[in-house]
Amino acid sequence: MQPEANARQRVVILGGGFGGVYCARYLRRYAADKVDVELISQNNYFVFQPLLPEVASGIISAPDAVTSLRLLLPRVKVRMAEVRDIDLQQKIVHIVQGSKRNPLRVSYDHLVIAFGQKTDLSRYPGFEDHSRTMRDLADAHSLRNHIIECLEHADITEDKALKRRLLTFVVAGGGFSGVETLGELMDMVRRTRRHYPNIDEKEIRGILVQRGQRILPELPPKLGEFARRNLERRGLEIRLGASLRSATATAVFLGDGERIETSTLLTTVGNGPSPLVQKLGLPMQRGKIETDAMLRVKGHDTVWAVGDAALITQPDREGKSPEVAPPTAQFAVREARCAARNIALALDDKPLAAFRYRPLGALASLGNYNGVAEIAGVRLSGLFAWLLWRGIYIGMLPSFSTRLRVALNWLFDYFLPRSIVQIANSEPAAARYMCFARGDIVCKPGQILDGFYTVVDGQLESRITSDDPDGEDVVQLIGPGDHWGERSLAGNATVQGTLVSREDTRVLVLRRQDFSNLCAALPVVDRYFKTISRDSYPRSLRTALDAIPPAPHAAPE
Amino acid sequence: MQPEANARQRVVILGGGFGGVYCARYLRRYAADKVDVELISQNNYFVFQPLLPEVASGIISAPDAVTSLRLLLPRVKVRMAEVRDIDLQQKIVHIVQGSKRNPLRVSYDHLVIAFGQKTDLSRYPGFEDHSRTMRDLADAHSLRNHIIECLEHADITEDKALKRRLLTFVVAGGGFSGVETLGELMDMVRRTRRHYPNIDEKEIRGILVQRGQRILPELPPKLGEFARRNLERRGLEIRLGASLRSATATAVFLGDGERIETSTLLTTVGNGPSPLVQKLGLPMQRGKIETDAMLRVKGHDTVWAVGDAALITQPDREGKSPEVAPPTAQFAVREARCAARNIALALDDKPLAAFRYRPLGALASLGNYNGVAEIAGVRLSGLFAWLLWRGIYIGMLPSFSTRLRVALNWLFDYFLPRSIVQIANSEPAAARYMCFARGDIVCKPGQILDGFYTVVDGQLESRITSDDPDGEDVVQLIGPGDHWGERSLAGNATVQGTLVSREDTRVLVLRRQDFSNLCAALPVVDRYFKTISRDSYPRSLRTALDAIPPAPHAAPE
Secondary structure, X not given: OOOOOOOOEXXXXXXXXXXXXXXXXXXXXXXXXXXXXEEEEOOOEEEOHHHHHHHHOOOOOHHHHEEEHHHHOOOOEEEEOEEEEEEOOOOEEEEEXXXXXXXXXXXXXXXXXXXXXXXXXXXXXXXXXXXXXXXXXXXXXXXXXXXXXXXXXXXXXXOHHHXXXXXXXXXXXXXHHHHHHHHHHHHXXXXXXXXXXXXXXXXXXXXXXXXXXXXXXXXXXXXXXXXXXHHHHOOOEEEOOOOEEEEOOOEEEEOOOOEEEOOEEEEOOOEEOOHHHHHOOOOEEOOEEEEOOOOEEOOOOOEEEOHHHEEOEEEOOOOOOEEEOOOXXXXXXXXXXXXXXXXXXXXXXXXXXXXXXXXXEEEEEEEOOEEEEEEOOEEEEEHHHHHHHHHHHHHHOOOHHHHHHHHHHHHHHHHOOOOOOOOOOOOOOOEEEEEXXXXXXXXXXXXXXXXXXXXXXXXXXXXXXXXXXXXXXXXXEEOOOOEEOOHHHOOXXXXXXXXXXXXXXXXXEEEHHHHHHHHHHOHHHHHHHHHHHHOOOOHHHHHHHOEXXXXXXXXXX | OOOOOOOOEEEEEXXXXXXXXXHHHHHHHHHOOXXXXXXXXXXXXXXXXXXXXXXXXXXXXXXXXXEEHHHHOOOOEEEEOEEEEEEOOOOEEEEEEOOOOEEXXXXXXXXXXXXXXXXXXXXXXXXXXXXXXXXXXXXXXXXXXXXXXXXXXXXXXXXXXXXXXXXXXXXXXXXXXXXXXXXXXXHHHHHHHHHOOOOOHHHOEEEEEOOOOOXXXXXXXXXXXXXXXXXXXXXXXXXXXXXXXXXXXXXXXXXXXXXXXXXXXXEOOXXXXXXXXXXXXXXXXXXXXXXXXXXXXXXXXXXXXXXXXXXXXXXXXXXXXXXXXXXXXXXXXXXXXXXXXHHHHHHOOOOOXXXXXXXXXXXXXXXXXXXXXXXXXXXXXXXXXXXXXXXXXXXXXXXXXXXXXHHHHHHHHHHOOOOOOOOOOOOOOOEEEEEEOOOOEEEOOOOEOOEEXXXXXXXXXXXXXXXXXXXXXXXXXXXXXXXXXXXXXXXXXXXOOEEEEXXXXXXXXXXXXXXXXXXXXXXXXXXXHHHHHHOOOOHHHHHHHOEEOOOXXXXXX
């Protein structure tokens, strides 16, 4: 079934991480004369994930930490697009590209799936709305802007509880990503603190929540222990054996019921397959695509999977029971090489080679010039491990100009003040959910409503304190479908009463401008709110909170 | 009326540009023992506007081009907040700070207004929705990301008209900002073009639209003429004597009716006062606050105005008719010094000094190692003027570390490839207006609707071509309050018909996810759409466009 001598084969690679980029490079090396390679990625850059914590903490400026895919892959067709679906029968990838989302089809002879994984936080209520992830450059960039906003606000606020919340940073997950990010963030806060005269070092809390009994479980226990002691000496709190339960707009709850007030919750746990991979009907195990020893997806001769999206096994050191390849860059690069070589062999109708790789070691940076490493069985910690981390990681960067830029960022960070510039205000999403736990204050007198609020589920209580000291407070319950804020759109009216959550409650918030645009455009919405404002609910209540019970015509269907 | 010996006076400065920052610095110099200085700014950094074109074109990375206000102003209280109102009687500034927008009051003894100006595009229909500005770092950063997205998309699309539009860049305004930005952008596109193999140099168009008969009117005519010839030699089109009329989602219209298809419209015209300044009731002229010769706002002894927000006059060189100070950095710095000194003098009850300043000259960079300059009456152009531009501007940067970072960015740009990394996808705003001109195609068969669309004003025509060659097309008119897209939220349904604008039409677009969240939360909206989908409109029409005429119960009130 060899292809005709002149017919070049089309290999389409999905994903621009280590797996995808190196597969494209190795295909150019092993089969440049036989294949046209196209790589489809949502971003136009390759990001070296271990550098993201340094982008978040401002050591490396965002464009310097990544490399353009087009620069890396000169003779590969690079397409910035979103994959919508894959037709494995017809061998077609369905994509949308551009801001108008024009649909297109891309056909292939061989397909390499190198999507990586997505974060799946559905197990933890409130996490999707109130926690941040560290997957790509945009995440790191936005985390940095958020931390600076917290510091700016903490420095000038006079509300003590708010200040404490703004200065509490919680990271869920004690693996490489969680430990490195928290270490770097604490370093950043410490180094920039002198610009914030009203923030005391003791007010800053960094908390690492780890389900297992040690951090950095990828490393030998002794190094994990070293890392823990190092971080604790620097004032970080490490909660071992702690599980996550839920999050609200102002706090995270642990499994034992502990409530930690925080404005910054970063999640590095909850890896899962992308929704697209899930719907393809490929053989899956533990959320990953099952491959054979040659890295072909089981049951598909022309579909390959590499990197974190794939479940790849190899015999262990004794050559006996199969061992699963871990989701690291080292493995992704080797898997990419194996897949590229096997595609070249398959095109020549030659027998394929099985994947075999023994990793060299593992390293982690703890920030503050400290690291831990295990290289070829040798354990290292402290400054030397940290230098090794920097040396090895800069060597893994795939282009000279990125290496130079990163090295210079490192050099400047040593002798220049760390930048605390907030590049873009963190504008809230137009329509977002906010979660509140029982007892949380949703709004209180004097605040300015910045949008339109609707209860999705749960229950709130609105209370207006009477002006007369002997008078009774006006109390009203507010449930799903009830809303407030529509009347304050006209002016800058401030809230008069207090709104408290009576149970776990989720509220949809539409930004002020978006809501008034919607009213102006959609007659049914406009009419509804006009009817409501003619209604005869107690005037005190309406001026209080702008909260209005369900309209008479809003009976359940 | 001298204050008590021990009472320190509070000076509050509004605005973190040249006027505000230098006023704070000079106050520390002239009156450190007498005043506490607080500076309120919406951003936590000082931006040197002439560098923004270089940020937009990727020469300087965004955090390196600006300086933290806290770093610049060590003993000044820096507050990142938004000014809502000023009570000139009570001497209180009302602000909101933080993401929850807590309202606060800041009292002052002396107030310095250094807000700068805002862009007011209300005179040009469609410009507010479809053009970009270059006011701050976020604008430059987002323009850069947008240009890269245009190149990425142009390289892979097969739609010729779309490609032409993506590669046409229009800048409105031929002053410093417009000329420098277009020059740098064209340089960037040219330098990065080799990464986009499907883009031909001839396909790239850069158009500068200038109302007057020459560009750079701030400079002598000869230099403006040199700049024009230089830009034209590099392939730019310069439209002199051309006025702006309106803009749509895909084009800009000039006064003579010419329609230029473009995805990138940058506006550097339309300066006006900020809405806050307008409502203060201060004496205004030409959109600026009138001051006396001492830089006090007319009629207010303790309110001062400097920079672009202020109308400041001084006698001309002959000492006769008054001359208005131009809105440049040089003038803002001198005005700030004069105001700071006069505040110090006023506190000592001494006579104030009038503002007098003669500028040194003016410079502009044209990109591609070319510049124009007039220094102390001497005119320069070409490479030398460009080097002078860089030399003088780096000297004007207000901190050593920013100077060093900018210089290194310049150095690397000389020998490293220009970065084409798109740091964040330009996500559309959740609820936005889109304008269409008569004849524009709003959507066509095969497209995937990414949101919910409502006509605000104007009229569209939906047309579904009959499958039967002899059959008639189904045509329907769609007007204000009509909407489509609500039914495609469930799946990835594609549009079957064509939707064409019959007149100038404005449509509100709500993002898909925001719309479905809103339906889930708000019973009235959910019920409305459920009713509609039970209606008995021709099935062909509904599947066609998802466009539905007004519901029976949506009669005008």
